[in-house]
Amino acid sequence: xxxxxxxxxxxxxxxxxxxxxxxxxxxxxxxxxxxxxxxxxxxxxxxxxxxxxxxxxxxxxxxxxxxxxxxxxxxxxxxxxxxxxxxxxxxxxxxxxxxxxxxxxxxxxxxxxxxxxxxxxxxxxxxxxxxxxxxxxxxxxxxxxxxxxxxxxxxxxxxxxxxxxxxxxxxxxxxxxxxxxxxxxxxxxxxxxxxxxxxxxxxxxxxxxxxxxxx
Amino acid sequence: xxxxxxxxxxxxxxxxxxxxxxxxxxxxxxxxxxxxxxxxxxxxxxxxxxxxxxxxxxxxxxxxxxxxxxxxxxxxxxxxxxxxxxxxxxxxxxxxxxxxxxxxxxxxxxxxxxxxxxxxxxxxxxxxxxxxxxxxxxxxxxxxxxxxxxxxxxxxxxxxxxxxxxxxxxxxxxxxxxxxxxxxxxxxxxxxxxxxxxxxxxxxxxxxxxxxxxx
Amino acid sequence: xxxxxxxxxxxxxxxxxxxxxxxxxxxxxxxxxxxxxxxxxxxxxxxxxxxxxxxxxxxxxxxxxxxxxxxxxxxxxxxxxxxxxxxxxxxxxxxxxxxxxxxxxxxxxxxxxxxxxxxxxxxxxxxxxxxxxxxxxxxxxxxxxxxxxxxxxxxxxxxxxxxxxxxxxxxxxxxxxxxxxxxxxxxxxxxxxxxxxxxxxxxxxxxxxxxxxxx
Amino acid sequence: xxxxxxxxxxxxxxxxxxxxxxxxxxxxxxxxxxxxxxxxxxxxxxxxxxxxxxxxxxxxxxxxxxxxxxxxxxxxxxxxxxxxxxxxxxxxxxxxxxxxxxxxxxxxxxxxxxxxxxxxxxxxxxxxxxxxxxxxxxxxxxxxxxxxxxxxxxxxxxxxxxxxxxxxxxxxxxxxxxxxxxxxxxxxxxxxxxxxxxxxxxxxxxxxxxxxxxx
DNA sequence: AATGAATGAGTCTTCATTCAT
DNA sequence: AATGAATGAAGACTCATTCAT
Numbered sequence: 001x002x003x004x005x006x007x008x009x010x011x012x013x014x015x016x017x018x019x020x021x022x023x024x025x026x027x028x029x030x031x032x033x034x035x036x037x038x039x040x041x042x043x044x045x046x047x048x049x050x051x052x053x054x055x056x057x058x059x060x061x062x063x064x065x066x067x068x069x070x071x072x073x074x075x076x077x078x079x080x081x082x083x084x085x086x087x088x089x090x091x092x093x094x095x096x097x098x099x100x101x102x103x104x105x106x107x108x109x110x111x112x113x114x115x116x117x118x119x120x121x122x123x124x125x126x127x128x129x130x131x132x133x134x135x136x137x138x139x140x141x142x143x144x145x146x147x148x149x150x151x152x153x154x155x156x157x158x159x160x161x162x163x164x165x166x167x168x169x170x171x172x173x174x175x176x177x178x179x180x181x182x183x184x185x186x187x188x189x190x191x192x193x194x195x196x197x198x199x200x201x202x203x204x205x206x207x208x209x210x211x212x213x214x215x
Numbered sequence: 216x217x218x219x220x221x222x223x224x225x226x227x228x229x230x231x232x233x234x235x236x237x238x239x240x241x242x243x244x245x246x247x248x249x250x251x252x253x254x255x256x257x258x259x260x261x262x263x264x265x266x267x268x269x270x271x272x273x274x275x276x277x278x279x280x281x282x283x284x285x286x287x288x289x290x291x292x293x294x295x296x297x298x299x300x301x302x303x304x305x306x307x308x309x310x311x312x313x314x315x316x317x318x319x320x321x322x323x324x325x326x327x328x329x330x331x332x333x334x335x336x337x338x339x340x341x342x343x344x345x346x347x348x349x350x351x352x353x354x355x356x357x358x359x360x361x362x363x364x365x366x367x368x369x370x371x372x373x374x375x376x377x378x379x380x381x382x383x384x385x386x387x388x389x390x391x392x393x394x395x396x397x398x399x400x401x402x403x404x405x406x407x408x409x410x411x412x413x414x415x416x417x418x419x420x421x422x423x424x425x426x427x428x429x430x
Numbered sequence: 431x432x433x434x435x436x437x438x439x440x441x442x443x444x445x446x447x448x449x450x451x452x453x454x455x456x457x458x459x460x461x462x463x464x465x466x467x468x469x470x471x472x473x474x475x476x477x478x479x480x481x482x483x484x485x486x487x488x489x490x491x492x493x494x495x496x497x498x499x500x501x502x503x504x505x506x507x508x509x510x511x512x513x514x515x516x517x518x519x520x521x522x523x524x525x526x527x528x529x530x531x532x533x534x535x536x537x538x539x540x541x542x543x544x545x546x547x548x549x550x551x552x553x554x555x556x557x558x559x560x561x562x563x564x565x566x567x568x569x570x571x572x573x574x575x576x577x578x579x580x581x582x583x584x585x586x587x588x589x590x591x592x593x594x595x596x597x598x599x600x601x602x603x604x605x606x607x608x609x610x611x612x613x614x615x616x617x618x619x620x621x622x623x624x625x626x627x628x629x630x631x632x633x634x635x636x637x638x639x640x641x642x643x644x645x
Numbered sequence: 646x647x648x649x650x651x652x653x654x655x656x657x658x659x660x661x662x663x664x665x666x667x668x669x670x671x672x673x674x675x676x677x678x679x680x681x682x683x684x685x686x687x688x689x690x691x692x693x694x695x696x697x698x699x700x701x702x703x704x705x706x707x708x709x710x711x712x713x714x715x716x717x718x719x720x721x722x723x724x725x726x727x728x729x730x731x732x733x734x735x736x737x738x739x740x741x742x743x744x745x746x747x748x749x750x751x752x753x754x755x756x757x758x759x760x761x762x763x764x765x766x767x768x769x770x771x772x773x774x775x776x777x778x779x780x781x782x783x784x785x786x787x788x789x790x791x792x793x794x795x796x797x798x799x800x801x802x803x804x805x806x807x808x809x810x811x812x813x814x815x816x817x818x819x820x821x822x823x824x825x826x827x828x829x830x831x832x833x834x835x836x837x838x839x840x841x842x843x844x845x846x847x848x849x850x851x852x853x854x855x856x857x858x859x860x
Numbered sequence: 861a862a863t864g865a866a867t868g869a870g871t872c873t874t875c876a877t878t879c880a881t
Numbered sequence: 882a883a884t885g886a887a888t889g890a891a892g893a894c895t896c897a898t899t900c901a902t
Contacts, residue, residue, distance in 0.1 A: 021861050043343060045261035048896060059863050061899085066861090070897065127403050128258060128343030141405055168422040175419045181400050182393035188342050190356055204390045207383040212423075236880060236886055263871060274888050279873065281886090451865055451901060473773055476690035478892060489867050494894065496865090557833050558688060558773030571835055598852040605849045611830055612823035618772050620786055634820045637813040642853075666882050693875060704884050706878085711882090715876065863902080871895075878888075 028066050030056045032080060035073050040121030044074055044129045074129070078136045081122050082143065100163050100213060108206045111180045112198070115187060124188050148174045164213050176212075179205050243281050245271045247295060250288050255336030259289055259344045289344070293351045296337050297358065315378050315428060323421045326395045327413070330402060339403050363389045379428045391427075394420050450488075458496050460486045462510060465503050470551030474504055474559045504559070508566045511552050512573065530593050530643060538636045541610045542628070545617060554618050578604045594643045606642075609635050673711050675701045677725060680718050685766030689719055689774045719774070723781045726767050727788065745808050745858060753851045756825045757843070760832060769833050793819045809858045821857075824850050 022030075034055035038047040049070055053060045067073045130137050155173045158164040169176050183201055186194040237245075249270035253262040264285055268275045282288045345352050370388045373379040384391050398416055401409040452460075464485035468477040479500055483490045497503045560567050585603045588594040599606050613631055616624040667675075679700035683692040694715055698705045712718045775782050800818045803809040814821050828846055831839040 019862055024861080027861080043258050043260055045258055049898085050896075060897085061864060062862050064898070068898095124342060127339060127400065130404050131256075137405065138408075141408060168419050168426065172415065172419045175394065175416055175423075178394040178397035178416070179390065181397040185342065185396050185400060189345050190352065193353075193356065200387065201390055201393070204383050204387045208390075208427075211383065234879070234887055239886080242886080264873085265871080275872090276874085276889070277887050280888095283873095285872070449866055449900070454865080457865080471776075473688050473690060475688055479894085480892080490893090491868065491895085492866050495867095498894095500893065554772060557769060557830065560834050567834065568838075571838065598849050598856065602845065602849045605824065605846055605853075608827035608846070609820065609823040611827040615772065615826050615830060619775050620782065623783075623786060630817065631820055631823070634813050634817045638820075638857075641813065642857075664883055669882080672882080694877085695875075705876085706885060707883050709877070713877095865899105865901090867897105867899075869896090869898105872893090874892080875890090876888105877890105878886105880886090881884080 024066060027056075027058070027062075028076075030058075031063060031066055031073065032077050035077050036081075036118070036121060036125075039074065039077070039129070040125045044070075044125075044132065071132075075133055075136065078125070078133050082136070082140065100158065101210060103158075104209045104213060105206065107177075108202060108209065111177060112183065112202045115180070115184050115198075120184060120188055123184055127188075167212060169209075169212050176209060239281060242271075242273070242277070243291075246278060246281055246288065247292050250292050251296075251333070251336055251340075254289065254292070254344070255340045259285075259340075259347065286347075290348055290351065293340070293348050297351075297355065315373065316425060318373075319421065319424045319428060322392075323417060323424065326392060327398065327417045330395070330399050330413075335399060335402055338399055382427055384424075384427050391424060454496060457486075457488070457492070458506075461493060461496055461503065462507050465507050466511075466548070466551055466555075469504065469507070469559070470554045474500075474555075474562065501562070505563055505566065508555070508563050512566070512570065530588065531640060533588075534639045534643060535636065538632060538639065541607060542613065542632045545610070545614050545628075550614060550617055553614055597642055599639075599642050606639060669711060672701075672703070672707075673721075676708060676711055676718065677722050680722050681726075681763070681766055681770075684719065684722070684774070685770045689715075689770075689777065716777075720778055720781065723770070723775075723778050727781075727785065745803065746855060748803075749854045749858060750851065752822075753847060753854065756822060757828065757847050760825070760829050760843075765829060765833055768829055812857055814854075814857050821854060 031052060034052045035047070038051050038055065041047075042051075049060050049063050052073070053063050056063075063073075067076065126137075126140075152173050155164065155170055159166050159170050164170055179201060183194075183198045186198055246267060249267045250262070253266050253270065256262075257266075264275050264278050267288070268278050271278075278288075282291065341352075341355075367388050370379065370385055374381050374385050379385055394416060398409075398413045401413055401416075405412075461482060464482045465477070468481050468485065471477075472481075479490050479493050482503070483493050486493075493503075497506065556567075556570075582603050585594065585600055589596050589600050594600055609631060613624075613628045616628055616631075620627075676697060679697045680692075683696050683700060686692075687696075694705050694708050697718070698708050701708075708718075712721065771782075771785075797818050800809065800815055804811050804815050809815055824846060828839075828843045831843055831846075
């Protein structure tokens, strides 16, 4: 045990939550949300079903009504997170932008804005516990590659249209966004202490893209 | 048990290991090495003292002769890893290089070569379990910042000497190396499957630095 | 293991005990009863949760459903034993007795009768392990003192009414009952072998009180 | 674990005690002394060989050079304590006193003075752990009885000589000293908090003996 | 669907004891 | 005689999972 835990015990004060009957879908979602918080906070092994149940406000036993094992919760969670392609969503809009500088600004802002606590939690879980779900990782990688290809195609178009200057970066545009991962890792490791650094990084990033892509 | 276990059963071909008596320093080192492997493989909570002991080839009890708790092993391990500044070591040599293109090639090669399995293990542990040792993280961050400052000074010198072209990158040189972290994360998450991608990234990285720094 | 153990081996004639579900109150009581026996027999440290669980006929784990630690069992046990004031209960009745000789006989008989195996167990635990629960000891001592004061008051009344002869004993009546503690200790140390001795003691005690208190 | 323990570890500051070679007799005595302190403080099971070794200032291993097991230490200790007959020792002198009041005063003072911390430690151990050494207990009881017989004979002589008043107490003189055991138990359970009470008891005890024995 | 008592297989840690030095 | 590294057998406590209600 690393830290002390407050004893639970029904406790006077926390009115014994009466049985609330919810539809399976709702409960499952509640459980997955709680699991995301706990798994990314302490990791899979250090998270107990009791913690998840408590966060949802239900009994341990009830968790097993909705999932057959802790592992299943984890897998379902990661699978449901395949919708991480939010950043990609933005792309469809960005593609249409005629103005390259505006596109770059949008891209930078959107990318760094995507480093939400939830996204960081997912990244931490992926790095820390991804090995538990190799199948899902493979799927992600594929999705990643195809998304990347689409974005590359969009860039190629811009270059062909003479709106972007060709260079190593337009030839391998995915590389242009790697600093965002650095920013994410910095926040994962150093937390708030990294905020200032990340901001400075973002501006350097922005300037470089402008310098390198502007035709 | 989340992961598979294999040979356990006290015996099964392994002759009753004779008592081997080693000096505390040697045993401690052995234990720390085993711990690094196990912790980075499964994480702190999912690693049992039994696994570490088995990897070293000693009894569980003996682990406690050398460390007073699992936690102490972890902390000692991370502390002993403060020597991660290998990359920085290279720098002193790089500084002296008069030839900027050679400097860049050295930098790129050294940086990506530093992504050894051991270094990756440390990174994974830091991301996954760093919160267990806030004190050590703070120390690392400081060391990081001062190392970064030194490197920046070296770059500034080159710029002042007219050997490097000034730009957003020379003003904030740390940023130039962030793709290496992406490469590390890619390997952590996708393993060997990321190798090809990382190689391509490395070459793009190299080209960009040449383009941006060459005066 | 200092003492002998006996039947353990999960099975050996004891059919796989069916899950018996009981209310927490009942189980807690069962556990406390078993704990009293075991703690007073071997002491706190030498008693294992397994012994207690086995005596109750439940699994070790179940003990922790009802108590959060071995220590809590011990404390709860001693606290619940604060009702040791049985002897005092008798007093209310004795006070009303008009007849001093009868009062003395009742007192002696009740006092020695209170040396039940359970009471002896409590005494042993108190002597051997009382230091673990200083708070409870303090409470006991207070209760003791107030009980003692009440009894002294009753005696004072008898003396004032001329029904008892004044003397060092009536001035400090608590002292009159100290031989009972000797009897208790004798039984604790020598067990049944002390029975005869205790009986003789009891009669001497009775005679002396008659001699000293009869006006 | 009830209380926290300071980590040992060779520790800088406590100069690594150099090997001191002592004769077996001396070491055995040292170990037994340390064992008495520790056993009576925490009980047999809660006392570790390490604690005893540390108190003596030797290594755990060395303890086993002098005793073959923890149990043997305990048994040897209790056996060596058979010399508890210090109080009896006094008797030989008291017998010779011609003056009954002086005899009584001596008896009271000597008896209560015998409640040294060491004697209390022995009593606690006997009550708490006596069952571990039934053989020794039996021996003690015998010794006790014969000592008691001697003292009774001395009293009988005094009575026959008309120097003491006959009564239930002279007929069963052992009973006269039972309050001392109460005093001992009070100290064991309540520690210093019982001191005042014990003093008062002692004086009542003295007065009563004077009253009952004075012819 | 929900609860929570019950279980059993671990997990960390301690400790009496052994043994090479 | 002395040391201290090494071991193996517990022991307290945790937790995923089951099941009667």
